[in-house]
Amino acid sequence: MKKWLLTVAVISTLTACSASNESKQQAGDTYQKSNVDLPRLNPLASGGVKLPTASTEYQLPQIKVNKDDKVDIRPPSIPLAIIHDSITRFDGERALIAYTSDQQKIYNLKQIERLLKEQNIQYTRENGKLLTDWAATGRSDDLKNTQIRYQIEEVDTEQAAALMVSVLQMKRNETIYTPSITDKQRYASDRLNQLIGELNAAYQKQQQDLSASTTAPIASHIATDTNGRTALILSAPFDAAWEKLGETLPKLGFEIKKDMSARGIRELYYKPLSQKAWQQISSQALPNLGKGSYQMQLAALNKQQSAVVISEEKKSALANEQAQIIYQSLQRLLNQ
Structure with missing residues (x-):
């Protein structure tokens, strides 16, 4: 019976202590609860003897302390440099x-x-x-x-x-x-x-x-987009396709000059590969593309597919024959 009563008392005490967050913000001492005023020094009974005047140099000041103020003892938070640089x-x-x-x-x-x-x-x-x-x-x-x-x-x-x-x-x-x-x-x-x-x-x-995802192969097929341009349809969401194309296009001779991922656009500069380097990628003839600026446009079709179109600097589509060679070569590299 005594053990049972002791257990109830302990549980009740713990519950009372944890019921409010006030205990987490206040010190566990008696400073704020004390009502004892600072001591006062009463005049001494001199018995007729004249004593020197008391010096005020060491006199304790009479300070009225507001006992009701609650001091938050939690340490202040600081902004953290969570990200790089x-x-x-x-x-x-x-x-x-x-x-x-x-x-x-x-x-x-x-x-x-x-x-x-x-x-x-x-x-x-x-x-x-x-x-x-x-x-x-x-x-x-x-x-x-x-x-x-x-x-x-x-x-x-x-x-x-x-x-x-x-x-x-x-x-x-x-x-x-x-x-x-x-x-x-x-x-x-x-x-x-x-x-x-x-x-x-x-x-x-x-x-x-x-x-x-970029290390995984991406299946694709050639199709025509809504504007009648030859496009490559990728079986990958936009983000994965964007990263994979960024790794693959330089292998075909397209240097990436500028990324605009929010618009799905990359500005490219094409420099034809050597005949030997091209033969390692494709069995077809080297595409008849002029050296210069081109543009890649990637669009999300749905959550699992995206489409890419490569066009000339003036945004005119590649000639169908050249587009077929580029996209077929791109297909092989994406599928690796």
């Missing part, structure tokens, strides 16, 4: 991460919008900035019903780009209050780290998937 800082209002401009296609405001939609966080766009509605902090050690409105913005130059997050407002139990500098640093940094972390994780997974 990046720097971070908190400037007193905003948590920011700056990175090289070539990484802007991965980390940008459009991708942030996608994440906010996935997290069911409503927002509006004003002057190139995202202003969110009230959203949970996402921290497990926060008091209940704590919500924040964030501002997210992007800046860029020729050499670098940056994403910045700041805290606009905070509220708890529907009462809006002014966040302290520590709060701004903690919550702006947390949100920035969470957004950049998710984008980085998605990018790393995509790279791993592409690395695996």
Whole structure:
């Protein structure tokens, strides 16, 4: 019976301790609960003897301490340089991460919008900035019903780009209050780290998937597109086809001069291979293509197929005979 009562008492104590996050934010000492005032020194009974005047040099000041203030003991969060070639800082209002401009296609405001939609966080766009509605902090050690409105913005130059997050407002139990500098640093940094972390994780997974898919052969067949041009239909999604073509086209003599993956376009420069090098690729005659600029256009047909068209600089389609030779040679290389 005693053991049973002891067990109940222990469980009750643990439940009471873990029921609120307040214990995670406050020190475990008695400083804030103490009501003992600073000691006062009373005049001594001199018994008629004149004593020297007391010096105020070492007199203890009488300070009134507000015992009700709750000090948050959690260490402040900081922006983390999660991605390669990046720097971070908190400037007193905003948590920011700056990175090289070539990484802007991965980390940008459009991708942030996608994440906010996935997290069911409503927002509006004003002057190139995202202003969110009230959203949970996402921290497990926060008091209940704590919500924040964030501002997210992007800046860029020729050499670098940056994403910045700041805290606009905070509220708890529907009462809006002014966040302290520590709060701004903690919550702006947390949100920035969470957004950049998710984008980085998605990018790393995509790279791993592409690395695996580009080594696999891609089946294809020659067809005519909706504009009447000869095209090569690939049995691969856009991303996998884009990477595989980037590896394969130089083997046919097409040097890639510029990538515009968002539009599915590559600017090419063609220099005919030697007769010996061409014979290692194809049994057909060397294509009668002039040395110069060409363009590759890749389009997604559905989730499993894409189509590629190679055209001359003026976007006119290759002559059918030359297109057949190029696409058949491309077929062999893609299928390896």
